Amino acid sequence: MFGNKNQNNSEKSFSEREEYNTELLEKILELEVENNEILESLKKSENRANLFRIIYWSFVLSALFGLFYYLKPIFDFIFQNFSIIKNNLYGIVSLSEKLPETNNIKSIIEQIKQ
Numbered sequence: 001m002f003g004n005k006n007q008n009n010s011e012k013s014f015s016e017r018e019e020y021n022t023e024l025l026e027k028i029l030e031l032e033v034e035n036n037e038i039l040e041s042l043k044k045s046e047n048r049a050n051l052f053r054i055i056y057w058s059f060v061l062s063a064l065f066g067l068f069y070y071l072k073p074i075f076d077f078i079f080q081n082f083s084i085i086k087n088n089l090y091g092i093v094s095l096s097e098k099l100p101e102t103n104n105i106k107s108i109i110e111q112i113k114q
Helices: 002-080 082-098 100-113
Strands: none
Touching: 002 082
16 A cells, blocks of 8 residues: 555656646747747848848949049049149249239338348
């Protein structure tokens, strides 16, 4: 009798442990499915972000190349005529020294200094 009672208790505890383990496995499976869904959504959002990043940079680079293509004739004109433009700028400076008003202003400044 005594042995039968212990045997029934051990059978109950084994079945209870089996149920408990089954419940734990089911909870783990639910968590795994939920985690898998979260990871898939993260992967999709990362792929979308990469796509938009590629579109963004292609737009920026094409805009820069377009701007360069549009402004290239202006830069070519400036670089080809740089010496002429430089001489004209120096001519303006030398012209201002030749004007009579500048001589008057210089003489007034010299009188003030004394």
